[in-house]
Every structure is written in structure tokens, then in C-alpha cells.
Amino acid sequence: MSQLNSAAPNQTTTTLTLAKALNAGMRAALAADPKVLLYGEDIGSLGGVFRVTEHLQKEFGEERVLDSPLAESGLIGTAIGMAQRGYRPVVELQFDGFVFPGFDQITQQLAKLRFRSQGRVELPVVVRFPYGGGIGSIENHSESVEAYFAHTPGLTVVTPSNPNDGYWMIQQAIATPDPVIFLEPKRRYHEKGVVQLDAPAHGLHEAAVVRPGTDLTLICWGPMVRTCLDAAAAAEKEGRDLEVVDVRSLQPLDFATIARSVEHTSRAIVVHEAQRNYGPGAELAARLQEELFYVMESPVLRVSGYDTPYPPSKLESDWLPNLDRVLAAVDQSMAY
Amino acid sequence: MNTAMSIGRPTDRPSAQPGRFQPQQPVETPLVQLLRPDGTLTSDPDFAPTLSAGQVAEMLRDMTLIRRFDTEGTALQRKGQLSLWAPLLGQEAIQVGVHAALGQHDHVFPSHREHGLAMLMGLPVERLLGIFTGQETGDWDADEVRFHHLNMVIGGHTLHGVGYAMAQQRDRQADAAADDGVSLIIHGDGAISEGDVNEAYIFAAAYQAPAVFLCVNNQWAISEPVERQSIVPLYQRAWGFGIPSVRVDGNDVLAVHAAMQWALDRARNGEGPSFIEAFTYRVGAHTTSDDPTKYRSKEETADWQIKDPLSRTETWLRSEGAWDDAQQAHLDQEAEAFGAQVRSAVNNVTTPRFEEIFDRVYAEPTPDLIAQRAQVLREVAAL
Ligand SMILES: Cc1ncc(C[n+]2csc(CCOP(=O)(O)OP(=O)(O)O)c2C)c(N)n1
Ligand SMILES: [Mg+2]
Numbered sequence: 001m002s003q004l005n006s007a008a009p010n011q012t013t014t015t016l017t018l019a020k021a022l023n024a025g026m027r028a029a030l031a032a033d034p035k036v037l038l039y040g041e042d043i044g045s046l047g048g049v050f051r052v053t054e055h056l057q058k059e060f061g062e063e064r065v066l067d068s069p070l071a072e073s074g075l076i077g078t079a080i081g082m083a084q085r086g087y088r089p090v091v092e093l094q095f096d097g098f099v100f101p102g103f104d105q106i107t108q109q110l111a112k113l114r115f116r117s118q119g120r121v122e123l124p125v126v127v128r129f130p131y132g133g134g135i136g137s138i139e140n141h142s143e144s145v146e147a148y149f150a151h152t153p154g155l156t157v158v159t160p161s162n163p164n165d166g167y168w169m170i171q172q173a174i175a176t177p178d179p180v181i182f183l184e185p186k187r188r189y190h191e192k193g194v195v196q197l198d199a200p201a202h203g204l205h206e207a208a209v210v211r212p213g214t215d216l217t218l219i220c221w222g223p224m225v226r227t228c229l230d231a232a233a234a235a236e237k238e239g240r241d242l243e244v245v246d247v248r249s250l251q252p253l254d255f256a257t258i259a260r261s262v263e264h265t266s267r268a269i270v271v272h273e274a275q276r277n278y279g280p281g282a283e284l285a286a287r288l289q290e291e292l293f294y295v296m297e298s299p300v301l302r303v304s305g306y307d308t309p310y311p312p313s314k315l316e317s318d319w320l321p322n323l324d325r326v327l328a329a330v331d332q333s334m335a336y
Numbered sequence: 337m338n339t340a341m342s343i344g345r346p347t348d349r350p351s352a353q354p355g356r357f358q359p360q361q362p363v364e365t366p367l368v369q370l371l372r373p374d375g376t377l378t379s380d381p382d383f384a385p386t387l388s389a390g391q392v393a394e395m396l397r398d399m400t401l402i403r404r405f406d407t408e409g410t411a412l413q414r415k416g417q418l419s420l421w422a423p424l425l426g427q428e429a430i431q432v433g434v435h436a437a438l439g440q441h442d443h444v445f446p447s448h449r450e451h452g453l454a455m456l457m458g459l460p461v462e463r464l465l466g467i468f469t470g471q472e473t474g475d476w477d478a479d480e481v482r483f484h485h486l487n488m489v490i491g492g493h494t495l496h497g498v499g500y501a502m503a504q505q506r507d508r509q510a511d512a513a514a515d516d517g518v519s520l521i522i523h524g525d526g527a528i529s530e531g532d533v534n535e536a537y538i539f540a541a542a543y544q545a546p547a548v549f550l551c552v553n554n555q556w557a558i559s560e561p562v563e564r565q566s567i568v569p570l571y572q573r574a575w576g577f578g579i580p581s582v583r584v585d586g587n588d589v590l591a592v593h594a595a596m597q598w599a600l601d602r603a604r605n606g607e608g609p610s611f612i613e614a615f616t617y618r619v620g621a622h623t624t625s626d627d628p629t630k631y632r633s634k635e636e637t638a639d640w641q642i643k644d645p646l647s648r649t650e651t652w653l654r655s656e657g658a659w660d661d662a663q664q665a666h667l668d669q670e671a672e673a674f675g676a677q678v679r680s681a682v683n684n685v686t687t688p689r690f691e692e693i694f695d696r697v698y699a700e701p702t703p704d705l706i707a708q709r710a711q712v713l714r715e716v717a718a719l
Contacts, residue, residue: 045631046559069529069565070490070557097489101530136419139473140488277704306708308697313419313470314687318712328715 012198019052019189021163022128025170026053026090030060033088036174038065039079040092049094050130050189072102076127080110083123088174093129097140102127103148110179111154126173130186131159132223132273133320136313143310144274146222149181150250150283157251158204159183161225163193165248168200176204185223205249207257213243216267216333219258219284221247224271224321231326240330250280255287262288266297267333271321276304298336301329365569367583367615370590373643375651382582383594387436389658395436395589396649396659397667399428402452403646404671405461406620408678409451409468413624417682418468423620424449426587429645430552430614431456433592434520437600441517443482443504445497447524447552450483457483461678466685482517490523491530494549497521498540501547501603518546518603526557528573529565537577537609546603548596549574549611552586554618559631574611586616587645617643690716 016024029036038053038060044067047054057065068075072093079089093099099106106127113121133142150157156178160166166184173180202208210225211232218228225246232242245261247253262268268288270281281302288300303321311319354360370385372378377385387395402424409421424431431452438444444453454464459481466472467486474485484500487493501519508514527533528551540547553570555562566573574581580602584595592614599610617640621628628637653659694701694709701709 041557042559044559046627047630049558049625067560067564070526070560071529071531073531074529100489101491101532136470138420138467138470138488306694306712307702307704308693311690311693312467312473312688315690315693316470318690319693 013194013196015192016163016167016195017190017192018160018163018166018184019050021166021193021195022052022160022170022184023054023056024195025167026174027056027059029090029171029174030056030064033174034064035086036064036088036090037082038092039068039075039089040066041068041070041075041094043067043092048092050186052184052189053092072098072100073105076102076105076110076125079125079127080105080113080123083125084121088124088126090126090128090170090174093127095141096129096131096143096145099127099129099145106149106155106179106181107152111152114178115154122177123179124174124177126170126176126180126182128170128173128182128184130189131183132185132187133310133313133316134187134223136316138313139310142313142316144272144305146181146183146250146272147274147278147280150280155179155181155251156205156249157181157183158249159185159222160248161185161188161210161222161246163191164195164201165246167195168202169204169248172200172204183222187223188226191226202248205252205254207248207254208246209243209257209261210246211242211244213241213265215241215243215265216269216330217243217245217258217261217265218269218271218326219245219247220271221250223273227321227323228271228326231323231330234323234327235330240334242330253283253287255291258284258288259292262292263295266295267336268296269301269303269326269329269333271303271326273305273320275307276302277307279304298333301333303329359572359575361568365571365583367585368591368595369585369588370594371585371588371648371652373587373648375648375655377652380591380594383591383598385590385594386597387590387593389653389656391436392590392649393653393658393663395432395593396646396653397670398432398435398452398456399589399646399649400667400671401674402428402431402455404675405451405455405678408675409465410620410624412465412679412682413468418465418624419470420468420623420625422449422451422623423618424451426617426619426640426644427552427554428452429589429649430550430586430592430616433589434550434596436593437596438520439516439518439600439604441482441515442600443478443484443497443500443517443519445484445493445500445519445521446486447493447522447527448486448488449524449552450522454481454483457481459483460681462681462684465678465682469682469685471685471687491527491532491536494521494523494527494533494536495539498536498543498545498547501540501545501609502543505543505546516604518548518600520548520550520600522550522552524557525551525553525555525562525565525570526560528570534577537574537579537611540609541578544606544608546606547609548599548603549579549609550596551611551613552616553613554586554616556618556622556628556632558622558626559628561632569613571611571613579609579611581611581613583613583615586614587643587648589645589649
């Protein structure tokens with residue numbers, strides 16, 4: 001926190017980008033607990049390809065911030081072993097498309113050891129990586145993989161959409177006794193926001209109403225929160241008052257907050273970058289119809305990526321949900 | 337105390353001395369080198385140059401054109417025409433030496449930096465540039481070009497290459513008239529740590545597949561030095577898998593060619609897989625998004641530039657009387673023209689129509705994909 005204190009000695013807020021807020025959050029966690037380790041490819045002297053761990057190796061040393069061999073299964077598997085002996089590894093995977101060499105270790109080992117050991121083994125491992133598209137990358141660098149992990153019992157899955165959440169959620173994730181898949185919306189890394197330094201606004205697994213409204217609820221997370229807020233601002237000009245709920249935690253899901261919102265708007269649209277079929281929107285739509293069928297004025301709609309692999313980047317703006325597609329879905333929902 | 341009982345106590349344990357417990361590490365790791373950095377010939381007990389000066393002059397030409405391709409790639413990225421470029425500067429001799437040794441039915445399973453080899457194998461530069469403009473993902477027929485599609489998930493393709501080699505082997509067992517092609521699998525010094533790559537060695541050895549592994553050790557995997565991946569020289573890794581290996585000077589086009597010929601011949605003759613570590617240096621950044629000043633010294637890079645593959649080849653050719661100023665001037669002109677060709681090629685890459693993506697997912701689009709395609713077309717029509 002030294003950097004923050006020197007930047008704003010007597011203030012309780014500061015303005016940071018999401019990348020810098022995550023960096024500050026990890027710095028605070030490293031300073032607070034000597035068992036916290038950062039572990040990943042190119043996170044040391046380079047500070048990660050997005051510079052999220054910049055300067056941390058210099059400040060905390062190579063014993064706390066470890067550059068690893070190029071092997072994701074190895075990274076997750078050894079993090080599990082370290083966690084079994086009381087360490088709290090925070091593993092960085094370089095991109096969303098590169099989690100898969102570590103998929104067994106995440107979904108069959110990390111996720112299940114507590115259960116396998118009948119509750120005895122605790123694995124406070126955070127696996128963080130940038131996800132989603134929108135930055136003009138080549139193949140395997142724009143994947144939205146949240147459903148795989150939210151579908152796996154034993155894992156928790158969270159995603160900050162803004163710098164304040166980035167700063168607090170990474171610290172809360174590191175303090176969690178269970179594995180956390182921590183998804184960072186890479187296209188929002190450089191967006192700035194106010195960070196409250198004294199206390200978090202929400203618990204790690206709480207959803208947040210980020211814009212109140214009365215006509216319809218947009219349900220979203222990570223990179224799509226900004227898109228939905230923009231859509232809500234545009235809809236306001238047409239006289240529509242949209243509420244935006246930032247889900248923040250996909251597993252566990254704070255369905256109570258989502259339900260409260262939809263109870264008073266009676267309409268809901270789920271917006272995510274991930275492909276539609278069997279995607280996270282399907283879970284939310286199912287829950288809404290199971291629990292709120294009688295309050296709904298219209299079916300739950302989904303605005304998502306299409307059911308193809310992520311396209312070459314020159315086509316990505318047509319593939320990703322955008323303002324127009326969200327507004328078209330709003331029209332469709334309101335027309336019922 | 338019964339002495340027999342004490343056997344196995346920690347204090348009585350022999351230390352893991354080289355010899356019985358691990359191989360004796362050679363003080364100096366032998367490097368196959370035929371052409372020294374100063375452009376003079378040297379000899380190797382196992383490998384001899386088999387190329388005429390005329391052939392080497394052709395290789396100098398190829399290296400020069402590849403370097404030009406690479407320079408243009410970086411420049412196009414700077415101008416915003418490519419979203420990314422992975423420079424190959426300094427690694428030209430490997431790609432040219434490999435190409436000269438490849439047989440006409442051999443298949444290449446490349447890593448992400450073999451742009452020059454792709455070009456030499458006849459892949460139109462547009463197709464490779466199209467990946468880096470973000471318009472294409474691999475618009476070529478790998479059966480025809482024999483240069484397989486780029487895989488960005490490090491290491492995964494090495495298993496594909498081994499499987500392809502296993503299929504080549506089966507084809508020959510089934511039909512003596514089948515082609516004599518073998519598979520060349522290229523990966524980096526970083527990739528060597530991936531589980532898939534190690535499994536590729538295991539499968540290649542288990543089935544004695546006609547495969548050659550070319551490990552391009554350019555000393556860096558983004559910001560991580562090769563020492564982070566291995567505490568033994570990389571070529572020695574292969575021994576534990578039962579794969580014969582050599583380390584070759586990757587900036588010496590004669591040595592790369594000779595070693596590659598050896599390995600390809602072994603595969604072709606049914607002697608199983610081999611491993612070649614090409615010892616070189618990534619002179620440029622990892623990609624145009626990278627900043628090497630954060631993790632390595634300018635001195636290190638400068639030291640390696642002295643070992644430049646092009647200049648040593650030119651020096652040798654001149655000493656043989658096989659190269660002169662006129663030829664160099666002609667080559668410079670050719671490179672200039674080629675550069676212009678690359679710059680215009682990038683403009684020939686077209687962005688596919690969005691709805692085409694729905695047709696590439698399965699042999700037949702699913703009902704959902706057909707519906708999504710129709711919806712997209714309706715939206716386009718409504719605009
Ligand atoms: C599975 C996976 N993990 C991480 C990356 C990110 N990445 C891309 S290239 C690279 C380094 C590769 O180094 P090396 O194998 O030595 O090849 P070089 O780039 O030096 O040619 C890394 C870590 C990736 N593409 N795939
Ligand atoms: Mg390398």
C-alpha cells in the first residue's frame with residue numbers, strides 16, 4: 001500500500017485503472033500475509049503481459065513473486081501442494097485460452113480435494129487470468145470461459161467489473177478458504193475509476209445494483225457491465241428506466257439480489273460475452289423462471305456471443321454483444 | 337549396532353554423484369558448428385557440409401528475403417496494419433537450413449515464429465499476414481502446403497505432429513508405394529516445459545514415429561530465460577525419452593542443414609524420432625506488444641548480434657569467391673522489391689463476411705447456427 005499512501009496521504013479514495021487497482025490489491029495482500037505468493041509466467045521482472053503484477057517482484061522479492069516454467073498444469077498442481085502446507089498462492093494464467101493445459105488440475109484436483117478429504121484439506125488458491133474479447137487479439141486470447149468453472153462444484157468464480165471491485169475483490173479472494181477463479185475483464189484493464197481505500201462496499205459473493213431502474217433488469221458481469229450501463233444511459237433518452245445488476249460472483253450466485261431486482265422490474269435480460277448455448281445465461285434464465293415465473297411480464301432474454309468459436313478479431317465487434325444488440329433485446333422484451 | 341541395520345540411514349547414503357546416479361555432465365556441451373561467426377569454416381566429427389557454394393548463395397538469398405519479410409511485418413504492425421507481429425530476427429538460418437533439408441513430402445508442424453519457413457514452403461504471404469491483421473485464422477490447405485496451421489496454445493501442436501508421423505508410418509506399412517514423408521515438429525525453449533510437449537516425446541519414442549523435433553532455443557520465452565525451464569542443456573532432455581539428440585549452432589545455416597538432414601534421414605529410414613536443439617537468440621521483442629528492456633540487457637542482445645547468421649554466410653561466400661558486390665547489390669534490389677510486394681500483399685487480405693463464421697464450425701451447420709446466421713442477415717438487411 002506504500003504507493004497508494006504516498007499518492008494520497010490523507011484521503012480515503014484514489015483513482016486507478018482496473019489493472020493498477022488489482023496491482024494495489026495484491027500488494028496489500030502480500031504485505032498483510034507472508035503466506036501469500038504470486039505465481040505465474042512472466043509475472044516477475046516483466047510484471048505480466050498486462051503489467052498487473054508490475055513492480056511486485058522488486059518490492060517483495062523472488063521468494064514471494066515467482067516466475068514459473070511455461071506449464072499451466074504444473075503451475076496449478078504445485079500451487080495445490082503449496083496450499084496444502086499453508087501457503088496462499090495467487091496463480092496468474094496469461095490468457096483465458098491457456099487455462100486448458102491446467103484444466104484437470106483446476107476442475108478435478110483443486111475443486112475436489114476438500115470433498116475427497118472429507119472436508120479436511122483446505123485450498124486457498126486463487127487462479128486469476130484476463131478473459132473476454134474486444135482488444136483485437138489473435139486466436140485463444142479472447143475466450144469467455146466462466147461457465148466451465150461455475151459448473152464445477154468446489155470452485156468459486158468471481159469477476160470484478162471496475163477498479164474498486166478489482167482492488168477489494170482480489171484481497172477478499174485471497175482471504176477465501178476455498179479456490180477462487182478470478183476472472184479479469186481484459187478490455188477494461190485500462191478504464192479508470194474511484195477506489196475506496198478504507199472498506200469494501202460488498203462482500204466477495206454479493207451482486208450489486210449498479211444502476212437503479214424500474215422498467216427492466218439487465219443482468220451482467222465483468223466486461224459487459226460497462227456495455228449495459230451505456231445501454232441503460234441510451235435507453236433513458238428513449239424514456240426507459242433500466243436497472244443494471246452486476247452479478248460479480250457467478251459461484252456462489254447471489255440470486256436474492258437478482259430476484260429483488262426482477263421482482264420490481266418484471267423483466268430481465270442476461271448479457272454475456274460467452275457463447276449462448278449452455279452458457280451462464282441459461283442458468284440465470286432457468287432460475288428466474290423457476291422462482292419468479294408469476295412476476296415476469298416477458299420471457300428472460302439472452303444477449304451473448306454466437307455459438308461459434310471466437311472469430312478473427314476484425315469480426316469481433318459484430319460477434320460481441322454491443323449497445324445495439326442490448327437495446328434491440330430491450331425493445332423485444334418491452335414489446336411483450 | 338548391527339552394521340547391516342545402518343544401511344540406508346541418511347548419513348550413510350551416497351550422494352547423487354554424476355556417474356551412477358546421473359549422467360556425467362560434459363563440461364562443454366558439444367555444439368555442431370560448421371561455419372564460425374567470423375565466416376570461416378570449421379569441422380565437426382559427425383557432420384560435414386554437403387552444400388555447394390552455389391547452394392549456399394541461394395540460402396543467403398532466402399535468409400535475406402526472410403529478414404525483409406520480418407522487417408516489413410514489424411513495420412506493418414507499427415503502421416497499424418497488423419495487430420501483432422512475432423519477429424524472427426536472428427533466427428533466419430534455422431528456417432532456411434530446415435527448408436533446404438526437407439524432402440518434398442515432409443510436413444511441418446510449426447510454432448508461432450516460422451514465418452520465413454512458411455514463405456519458403458510456398459505459403460502466400462497474404463495468408464500468414466491475414467492471421468496478424470485479424471482477418472483470417474489459417475486460410476490454407478495444409479495437405480498441399482505441408483506447413484500446418486499455427487497453434488497459439490503453446491505446445492499442443494507437437495502431439496499433432498507425432499500423430500501425423502504415426503499415420504505416415506502406418507501408410508507406409510500398408511503400402512510400400514506410399515510417400516516417404518516424415519514430420520518436423522517445431523517448438524521453443526519455453527514450450528519444452530508443457531506437458532503436451534513431453535507427452536509428444538513419449539509417443540514418438542513409444543511408436544518410433546518418423547518425427548523430428550526441432551527445439552528452437554532462442555534463450556527466452558517472453559521474459560523468462562531458458563534456465564527457468566531447464567537446468568540441463570535442452571538437447572539432453574531428449575535422452576531420458578530415448579530420443580537421440582544434438583545441439584546445433586542455430587545461426588550457422590550449414591550446421592542446421594547438416595543436422596536436419598541427419599534427423600530427417602533417420603526418420604525416413606525407420607530409425608525413429610530425433611531431437612535437434614537449434615541454439616540461437618531472439619534478437620527482437622517477443623512480439624510487437626513486448627518490451628524486452630524490462631528483463632534483459634542491451635549488451636546481451638548486442639553480443640548475440642555479432643553471431644548474425646547472414647553476415648557470416650556472406651563472409652564465407654566472399655572468401656570462396658562465390659559472392660561479390662554486384663550479387664549483393666542485386667540481392668538488395670530483390671529484397672527491396674519483395675518488401676514492396678509484402679506491403680501490397682497486406683492490402684489483398686480481405687475480411688470475410690461475418691455470416692461466414694457460422695459455416696465453419698461443423699461439416700453441416702446445426703439448427704442453432706442456421707438460425708443465428710439468418711438472424712445476423714436479417715439484422716444486416718435492416719441496417
Ligand atoms: C499454453 C500457453 N501458455 C502461455 C502462452 C503465452 N505465451 C505465448 S508465447 C510464450 C513463450 C514461448 O516461448 P518459446 O516456447 O521459447 O517460444 P519463442 O516465443 O521464444 O519463440 C508464452 C508464454 C501460450 N501461448 N500458451
Ligand atoms: Mg524461446
